[in-house]
Amino acid sequence: MSELKYLQDQVDALKAQGVYRVLPVLEGANEAEVILDGKKVINLSSNNYLGFANHPRLKQAAIRAIETHGVGAGAVRTIIGNMDLHEELEQKLAAFKREEAVLVFQSGFNCNAGVIQAVTDTGDLILSDALNHASIIDGVKLSKADRGVFAHSDMADLERILKERRDQYRNCLIITDGVFSMDGDIAKLPEIVALAEKYNCMTYVDDAHGSGVLGESGRGTVDHFGLHGRVDFSIGTLSKAIGVVGGYVAGGKVMKEWLLHRGRPLLFSTALPPAAIGAIIEAVDLLSGTTEYTDKLWENAKFFKARMKALGFDIGHSETPITPVIIGDEAKTVAFSKRLFEAGVFASPIVFPTVPTGTGRVRCMVTAGHTTEQLERAVAAFERIGKEMALI
Numbered sequence: 001m002s003e004l005k006y007l008q009d010q011v012d013a014l015k016a017q018g019v020y021r022v023l024p025v026l027e028g029a030n031e032a033e034v035i036l037d038g039k040k041v042i043n044l045s046s047n048n049y050l051g052f053a054n055h056p057r058l059k060q061a062a063i064r065a066i067e068t069h070g071v072g073a074g075a076v077r078t079i080i081g082n083m084d085l086h087e088e089l090e091q092k093l094a095a096f097k098r099e100e101a102v103l104v105f106q107s108g109f110n111c112n113a114g115v116i117q118a119v120t121d122t123g124d125l126i127l128s129d130a131l132n133h134a135s136i137i138d139g140v141k142l143s144k145a146d147r148g149v150f151a152h153s154d155m156a157d158l159e160r161i162l163k164e165r166r167d168q169y170r171n172c173l174i175i176t177d178g179v180f181s182m183d184g185d186i187a188k189l190p191e192i193v194a195l196a197e198k199y200n201c202m203t204y205v206d207d208a209h210g211s212g213v214l215g216e217s218g219r220g221t222v223d224h225f226g227l228h229g230r231v232d233f234s235i236g237t238l239s240k241a242i243g244v245v246g247g248y249v250a251g252g253k254v255m256k257e258w259l260l261h262r263g264r265p266l267l268f269s270t271a272l273p274p275a276a277i278g279a280i281i282e283a284v285d286l287l288s289g290t291t292e293y294t295d296k297l298w299e300n301a302k303f304f305k306a307r308m309k310a311l312g313f314d315i316g317h318s319e320t321p322i323t324p325v326i327i328g329d330e331a332k333t334v335a336f337s338k339r340l341f342e343a344g345v346f347a348s349p350i351v352f353p354t355v356p357t358g359t360g361r362v363r364c365m366v367t368a369g370h371t372t373e374q375l376e377r378a379v380a381a382f383e384r385i386g387k388e389m390a391l392i
């Protein structure tokens, strides 16, 4: 067996650069207040936007699904892993998203990895926003199509590339995140769709942070802008606001028919287990019946942002519950997050290479599960430590 010395050297280099990571350990469920590394802290770092990850109704639905369907699907969906539960979920999601068809994958990541390569080919062009998620970047790498990157949400840059290159290709696919996870800004989807229609392109929106957050009762960015029927591939996750695990693509019937034959994660990786599907169906039912959860999420987000802004923090230009507190200097950002943790608030530091050098931030994720009292306590900690560190 090899000693893997080359890996040891690389790990040592990470340590020398001060970017070596030890994973924090969460005890118990993901809640608004948690025990992390043995310390009780207010959780401002999860994607559990609606508090569904430990919701009693979702848990009961998962248990019911285990009783009736067992713990595993037993096969890939194309062989015998396609349970009635999967079919029910896809019908419910399609109705919820107001699209013709939905196909569910095992995660948002592998949905991007599977769909992009399946719907593009040699002779096609993919244009991708510079700040798109890693799973889109990997998905694009798996495609045989040529590619280009446009500056983040820069419509002039996108049109410049379309003018220069569109004519040389059969199909062109424009890909964007719906909500950008590090800044919380929303894609300029109406403009992207207008350019796509002008230059005869297809559109692909990865709405991981828009699902369950934007639009009527969390129907997403496409619903937020009223663009139903004008976006070809609408990707969502079931692992963030929906609280469980999984990803899906919503769109036309023919898209689904093709992906059932060429969506590689569907063909070569076992289907989601019954407990996950049962819980997700319950989540979609909950959201279909009430806007209570999304209303609470936005109420909390507005409250927290207003307080942080009033204190004088730079909270960027977020349009969603994602609230970056921009510090700038990398070391200061990490130190700030550490001090907050000691004061009972967990807000993770995000620094280069995840964001550009000099734009380090502590990213706060407000959820529907936070009480006003918890948010007040978090704001008080930000104020005290912010002043001590001369950040405000």
Ligand SMILES: *Cc1c(COP(=O)(O)O)cnc(C)c1O
Pocket: 107, 108, 109, 110, 112, 133, 135, 136, 177, 181, 206, 207, 208, 209, 237, 238, 239, 240, 245, 246, 247
């Ligand atoms: C989180 C995220 C994903 C991955 O989703 P998972 O369901 O966690 O695999 C994909 N795209 C974007 C934009 C994301 O933020």
